[in-house]
Amino acid sequence: MKTEYHKEREKEKYQYRIQEENDLDETEQKLLETFKRNKNHSLKTLIGIYKGHHLELVLSVVFFVIKHSPVWVLPIVTANIIDIATNPPEDAGRKILIDVVIMVLALGQNIVTNYIHTLFYARAIRNVERDLRSSLVRKLQQLSITYHTQMQSGRLQSKIMRDVEQIETLSSQIFITVLSIIMNVVVAFGVVVTKSLTVFLFFLGTIPVAVCIMAAFKSKIKSYNKEFRRDMEETSVHVMEMIEMIPVTRAHALEKKETDKMDRQLHRVAKSGLRLDMVQAYFSAISWVAFQIFQVLCLGFTGYLASKGKISVGEVVMYQTYFSSIVAQISSVITLLPTIAKGLESVDYIGDVMLCHDVEDYHNKKKLPALQGDIRFENTAFCYQDGVKPVFRDLDLQIHKGETVAFVGESGAGKTTILNMVIGFLHATEGKVFIDGYNMEEIDLRSYRSHIAVVPQTPILFSGTIRENITYGREDISEEKLMEVIRAANLEELIEQMPDGVDTLVTERGGNLSGGQRQRISIARAFIRNPKILILDEATSALDSISEEKIRVATDHLIQNRTTLIVAHRLSTIKNADHIAVIGKGGLKEYGTYEELLEKKGVFYKLRQMQM
Numbered sequence: 001m002k003t004e005y006h007k008e009r010e011k012e013k014y015q016y017r018i019q020e021e022n023d024l025d026e027t028e029q030k031l032l033e034t035f036k037r038n039k040n041h042s043l044k045t046l047i048g049i050y051k052g053h054h055l056e057l058v059l060s061v062v063f064f065v066i067k068h069s070p071v072w073v074l075p076i077v078t079a080n081i082i083d084i085a086t087n088p089p090e091d092a093g094r095k096i097l098i099d100v101v102i103m104v105l106a107l108g109q110n111i112v113t114n115y116i117h118t119l120f121y122a123r124a125i126r127n128v129e130r131d132l133r134s135s136l137v138r139k140l141q142q143l144s145i146t147y148h149t150q151m152q153s154g155r156l157q158s159k160i161m162r163d164v165e166q167i168e169t170l171s172s173q174i175f176i177t178v179l180s181i182i183m184n185v186v187v188a189f190g191v192v193v194t195k196s197l198t199v200f201l202f203f204l205g206t207i208p209v210a211v212c213i214m215a216a217f218k219s220k221i222k223s224y225n226k227e228f229r230r231d232m233e234e235t236s237v238h239v240m241e242m243i244e245m246i247p248v249t250r251a252h253a254l255e256k257k258e259t260d261k262m263d264r265q266l267h268r269v270a271k272s273g274l275r276l277d278m279v280q281a282y283f284s285a286i287s288w289v290a291f292q293i294f295q296v297l298c299l300g301f302t303g304y305l306a307s308k309g310k311i312s313v314g315e316v317v318m319y320q321t322y323f324s325s326i327v328a329q330i331s332s333v334i335t336l337l338p339t340i341a342k343g344l345e346s347v348d349y350i351g352d353v354m355l356c357h358d359v360e361d362y363h364n365k366k367k368l369p370a371l372q373g374d375i376r377f378e379n380t381a382f383c384y385q386d387g388v389k390p391v392f393r394d395l396d397l398q399i400h401k402g403e404t405v406a407f408v409g410e411s412g413a414g415k416t417t418i419l420n421m422v423i424g425f426l427h428a429t430e431g432k433v434f435i436d437g438y439n440m441e442e443i444d445l446r447s448y449r450s451h452i453a454v455v456p457q458t459p460i461l462f463s464g465t466i467r468e469n470i471t472y473g474r475e476d477i478s479e480e481k482l483m484e485v486i487r488a489a490n491l492e493e494l495i496e497q498m499p500d501g502v503d504t505l506v507t508e509r510g511g512n513l514s515g516g517q518r519q520r521i522s523i524a525r526a527f528i529r530n531p532k533i534l535i536l537d538e539a540t541s542a543l544d545s546i547s548e549e550k551i552r553v554a555t556d557h558l559i560q561n562r563t564t565l566i567v568a569h570r571l572s573t574i575k576n577a578d579h580i581a582v583i584g585k586g587g588l589k590e591y592g593t594y595e596e597l598l599e600k601k602g603v604f605y606k607l608r609q610m611q612m
Contacts, residue, residue, distance in 0.1 A: 027052075028135045035351040042344035045351060046167070049132070053124035057175070060120035064179055067113035070106040072187040075321040077103045079314035086313055121175040129168045132350065136160050139353055145425040146385075147358045155233050157240075159353055163346035170343025173336060181329040188322040196311060199319055202301055203326060209290055217283040217337070224276040225341050231269045238265050280338055291327040298323040360424075365444040371451035371532040372436045373401035373563035375422060380431035382417055391417050392587040393430065399579075401532075404564040406574035408607060409583035415567045416457075418583070419535050422565060423454060452533040453526035457567075459518040461510035466495070467502045470524045477528055489524035491517075534564045571608050580604065 034048035050057060077099045084092050136159060140148075148156075193200040242249075242262055249258045302316045311319075381393035391414040399405050407415040420426045421433055424445040433440045435448060461469050470485065471477050482502070486492055494517055498504035510518040526534060568574050575594050582590035582597065582604045589603050597604035 027131050028138060031131060031135050032354055035354045039351065039355065042347045045347050046170070046344065049128055049167075049347075050124060050171075053127065056120045056124040060117050060124070060175060061179065063113045063117035063120065064175075065183060067110045067117055068180060068183060070103070070110060071184065071325070072191070073106050074103065075318045075325075076191070078321065079312075079318035081314075082317055083312050083314035121172075125168055125171045125175070128171070129164055132164045132167065133160055136164070136350065136353060139356070142359045143353075143356060144358050144360055145420075147356065155237065156353075158233050158236055159349055163349050166342050166346035167350070170339060170346075173339055173343075177332055177336060181332050184325050184329045188326050192319065192322055195315065196305075196319075198305070199302065199311075202298065203323060205294070209294070213283070213287050213290065217279065220279055221276070221283065221338055222341050222345075224272070224279055225338060226345065228269070228272045228276045229342070229345065231265075231272045235265050235269050238262060276338070283337075287330075291330060295320075295323060295327050360445055362444045362446055366438060366442055367444045367447040368436070368438070368451065369447070371448065373532045374434075374436050375399040375533070375563060375565075376434040376437075377418075377421075378432045378434065380421070380428045380433060382414070382421065382426060383429045390429065392583065392585075395431070395587050397581065397588060397591070399563060399565070401563055402561055403578045404559055404566065404576070406566040406568055406577040406580045407583055408568060408571060408574070408580060408604065409589070410585075413583040413585055414587075415583050416537055419454075419537055419565055419567060422533070422535065423452070424448065451531060452535065453529045453531035454535045455519075455522050455526045455537065457538040459510065459515075459522035461506050461513075461518055461521060463506065463508050465500075465503045465505055466498070466521060469506055469521050470502075470528055472525055474528055481528070485524050485528045488527060489520045491520050491524055494520070532562050534559060534562055536564065536566045536568075538567050538569060571604075571611055582607075 030051055031049060034045055034051065038044035038048055080099050081096055084095055089095070140156060140160075189200065189203060192203055239262075242258060245258065249255055299316075299320055302311065302319045305311045306313055306316045375397075376399070377395045377397040380395040381390045383390040395418075407418060409415055417426060421428060421440075424440060427441065435443065440448075462472075467482065471482065486495060486502070494513075495501050506513065506521075510521070513521070523536075526536075566574060566577065574580060577594065579591060580594060580597055581588055582602075584603060590597055590600065592600070598608060
């Protein structure tokens with residue numbers, strides 16, 4: 001069952017791909033096409049993501065050439081002045097002055113042209129950086145809940161922040177360092193070949209050496225860099241988990257154990273980082289020594305030519321300057337290799353997300369402008385992709401609009417799985433789930449979800465005001481309606497105690513509120529949507545018995561005329577449910593009212609007895 005179902009889902013993902021691309025804006029479509037067209041070609045992808053910014057980059061190169069020209073002119077001017085000084089003509093002073101003026105003007109223009117060069121390339125890079133992050137955020141919103149549960153949040157955060165930053169760093173290096181290297185080498189060889197073919201051939205001898213050194217270290221640097229990156233991602237995940245666990249760690253006096261665990265991870269990172277540093281240092285040292293030896297040989301070679309009268313003393317200085325420039329540029333390329341490797345690797349990692357097809361399909365699906373709230377499970381089964389056997393099977397259940405149905409059973413029986421199928425986070429591996437008579441596989445889940453509200457077991461709040469957390473997605477709510485919901489969710493007393501009332505700021509994850517207060521805000525957020533289907537996944541588990549009773553009384557009138565699904569462990573809280581579904585391993589074990597199930601003295605009766 002599992003194999004055939006998941007194979008079918010994989011086929012659907014690829015069918016969705018073309019439809020998904022049609023839903024993107026122009027910028028995102030270009031990026032997606034670039035990643036798709038140049039898959040497994042990181043450099044081509046990097047070039048492709050700048051499509052639409054080529055004019056800015058060309059203008060940046062033009063102004064770079066102008067602003068960088070003093071570097072190429074200086075050796076010629078220096079050689080001229082030395083030659084004039086060693087063999088002064090009658091107008092030596094005038095010629096030296098002309099050379100000095102030319103050099104001063106060449107240097108002065110750098111201020112303006114450098115600004116323009118930077119403006120063009122930086123604007124292109126920052127825009128691409130913004131587009132990449134925006135596209136990644138949009139993609140993450142489209143990817144399925146299954147994808148997010150399988151992918152650690154620390155890794156996704158790393159892709160949005162660290163990987164895009166690595167691409168930005170690589171791009172900056174290309175338009176600052178790499179462009180400088182290319183231009184310096186081209187000009188140096190160009191000048192030398194016009195002056196002396198003999199010296200030019202000597203210069204060419206440096207290239208095979210550089211290529212051999214880079215080839216020898218390239219694979220090792222890439223391997224060590226990949227290992228270091230993997231360890232860094234693992235560390236990011238562990239740090240996030242450690243921060244979330246601090247209250248639990250502190251409560252059980254496990255600070256030393258948690259610190260030791262983090263120390264072991266940090267030791268692994270330091271070890272892999274040291275290996276990367278040492279191979280880079282070894283690489284740099286070998287290349288530096290090789291090119292310094294070549295520089296000394298160049299000085300000896302040109303000095304010998306000058307002693308034979310084949311070149312002037314000034315030309316010795318000029319050749320030495322250009323050769324030093326070539327050596328410096330090749331050394332810079334070698335130094336840049338780790339940065340290039342990291343940047344191109346980040347291109348691949350972002351491509352993994354952009355090209356992932358594990359997305360919900362909304363195309364050509366029926367939109368639901370309104371919802372009645374009828375739910376039907378028909379011979380439904382569900383099995384996780386890595387599961388050995390299904391969570392449940394042959395589930396037949398009819399929930400009529402306006403009914404309140406509670407799901408009870410031991411942990412792991414599949415209660416939350418059933419709720420997730422109603423939300424559309426999970427899909428039946430066998431059978432069907434119907435909403436208002438429509439197969440969930442055939443409806444636009446976005447239009448459907450706009451009519452439902454979910455209160456999870458763990459309340460999720462964001463940094464903002466209490467008002468913003470309650471009205472999330474419904475900012476058009478009137479003050480009167482807001483206060484009505486606040487009263488219904490038993491939040492009045494809390495609001496009155498807060499320094500800024502409903503506009504009091506909630507700290508990260510609601511850290512300045514109690515668990516019960518956070519849950520009541522989460523409940524208020526659900527009620528303000530006026531949903532037709534309300535899903536409460538142990539929504540009162542964080543409340544004390546007094547608050548729980550107040551919530552129950554206050555919300556009795558709110559659940560009328562809407563279908564309500566509840567998962568509860570405290571069976572005393574679901575006495576008023578229209579029906580109770582007892583879920584056991586394998587599926588539905590019992591179904592009926594509270595009194596009917598107690599009279600049966602079956603599974604529900606035993607569960608109730610255990611809680612008395």
